Amino acid sequence: MDWISPGKLKKLGILNMNRRNVGYIGRYNERSSFPLVDNKLKTKLAVSEYGVKTPKLLQIVRQQHEISHFRELSADLDGFAIKPAKGSGGKGITVIVGRDEDNFVKASGVRISVAMLERHLTNILAGLYSLAGTPDVAIIESLVQSSPALAKFSFQGVPDIRIIIFQGYPVMAMLRLATKASDGKANLHQGAVGVGLNLSTGRSLNAVQFNRPITLHPDTGLPLENIKIDGWEDMLEMASRCYEATGLGYMGVDLVVDANEGPLLLELNARPGLAIQMANGEGLLPRLTNIEALKRPHFSPRERVHYAMEAFGKH
Template sequence: MISIFQKFESEGILGINRRIGEFILPNNPREHYPLVDDKWKTAELTRQFHVPMPKHYGVVDTFGGIQKTKNLVKDHPGFVVKPANGGMGNGILVINKTEVLENGNVLFHKSDGRVLLEKEINHHISGILSGLYSLDGNSDTCILQERLECHPFFQEISFRGIPDIRVIVYLGYPVMAMLRLPTKESGGRANLHQGALGVGVNLLDGMLTHSVCNDKLIYVHPDTKQTLSGRVIPHWLSILEMSSRCYDMSGLGYLGVDIVLDERRGPLLLEMNARPGLGIQIANRMGLVKRLKLAERIVNSADGPKDRVHRILEELKRN
């Protein structure tokens, strides 16, 4: 009798232990982790490699500096507050609109409809600095970032927040992708752990395939009631090439690249992840192992980002 583990192995399902032992540890030098774990360092890196990213308005790195937040964002009625070393979407606060009252008090309108006072924003930033949301629990830095405008492609199928596209890149070759769509349950955040949708994407053409929410297959968005499969993500080739370039930029052989589509600026790098999760396999109803082994077979050190994308797409067409 075949065990469930043998069945997973035959389907090429990548598990956590194998992901770490066979793909992350040999290919991701520890000294490169800060380049992707610290979003401020990532932003500095993207400028060197000419990779577009949401603009940073400023950084708050001391408790005494919290009071300057209002001045850093005064010319930007919408903005994002996020921990530099956060993970899984924790600690991110999206402000859609800033309202100055006649008495001088400031109200901050969140993407989920709630309104925060200035002292509440400051309290949240204080939590970030204390390390409340950091990956390692140590003290952190707060980044004030541009709030993006949702690309028209997503307006019908997403709930409030900005969706993102996760691409797994191995040895510089994009091997699997999914779209993450915010829901009411996720509070408008594109994070699977908080209830966002994961939608598989055909790597060849950017077409949406299967959808999952809380690890269960679904066929329509629970809030917008729209069918998702069959739609094609715009700028798909540019998204794959940007993902591939992140390999050269980060020095990491196995990474997750998160890209957003802005209405005005097109594809932008949101962040990179040295330990991307495995839920992408559920969304695609496909194991990662075969794709990773394909990248190992075709790897060519002379390839640049465009060459790598072309090479793996050609291989996938043949198989």
């Protein structure tokens, strides 16, 4: 893999936080749309009308007395995910992957009782993980069974794909792989691996961990240079449709590939991070200005995807 230093990256049009906040988030994202993407439940309902699939919703816990229904529901479940609707950065998400008699097994292998999960639900309702500390809602979703082709590259956690969508066009993408350092979460700040993806083919480009270049996954030891995402064009179109669903001009779309259901939307982010540029070895600015300069924008998601694959892919 070719590595480009941070200094050279600046010359290639790196987007910094100031410019992102003022020139793109502030300019292209209506404040009225933020609550839609800051609430996972509202997101699920909004995107479903545009043919974007999400993990199956098993239960919504809005009030304390509804937690007793969770005990009944979980009695028949081997795997599920509990999420705060207004959580951010993966905070408060608990993923259960199996059972051990009366206990549940987390992705990390830790055993946890149903009483502990009920306390976790109480904490979610109290707003412990919400963006502003305000009362929240807990959602329980079916467990994502990651596609084996991608799961083998990740350590414990489910790998996901972040696609930056600008004015409905996919402009940059990366695969995020969990590590021991990131505690099984696909969070780059915590030590997950970011793998830049060729926008025209879905093949891996560069890989970074803690913003440093790597060629092998630190825990699985697998090479990261020949990864290919299946059904890539369909995934880009799915991400592109989120523009119509939300009206947000600049956002991060996080997808997973389920072994049975195919691509699913995990969440949307109205303030996506900038480390994706390091993973791709290229700055976002030239791609964003390319879209801004279009005389006639493309109206259908499929047309926008074809344009982006041609304009920003490496053939």
